Amino acid sequence: MQNEDTIKEYGSVKISDDVVAIIAELAAREVKGIIGMSGGIADSITEMLGKKNPAKGIKVEVGEKETAIDLYVVVEYGVKIPDVAWQVQENVKKAVETMTGLSVVEVNIHIQGVNIDKDIKEE
Numbered sequence: 001m002q003n004e005d006t007i008k009e010y011g012s013v014k015i016s017d018d019v020v021a022i023i024a025e026l027a028a029r030e031v032k033g034i035i036g037m038s039g040g041i042a043d044s045i046t047e048m049l050g051k052k053n054p055a056k057g058i059k060v061e062v063g064e065k066e067t068a069i070d071l072y073v074v075v076e077y078g079v080k081i082p083d084v085a086w087q088v089q090e091n092v093k094k095a096v097e098t099m100t101g102l103s104v105v106e107v108n109i110h111i112q113g114v115n116i117d118k119d120i121k122e123e
Helices: 004-010 017-029 040-048 081-100 118-122
Strands: 034-037 058-062 066-076 103-115
Touching: 017 034, 017 058, 017 066, 017 081, 066 081, 081 103
Parallel strands: 066 103
Antiparallel strands: 034 066, 058 066
């Protein structure tokens, strides 16, 4: 990776919140036990208005050298939620730092729901 003096010589690099959000989503979905993202009511309204949200269920704040990420997830029934949340935090932190060079200061996990398989419901 180039040092900061070289980057300043040629210009600057600004990483979009959406880019960080997409990286975080892909890293979170790699964890066994994560069913998907849940955007809540705000994302539902946005979708009704016909707008697509590539970062549904993810809130990102990107500074010059640091980022903070909030993930709103749905987990699979039967998983140990603290273990899954910890693995998501680790995966997201590693992926974002590796791909962007930003320092991830926090990854907050918000469990929005539990997906119950149809087979379990019928029992």
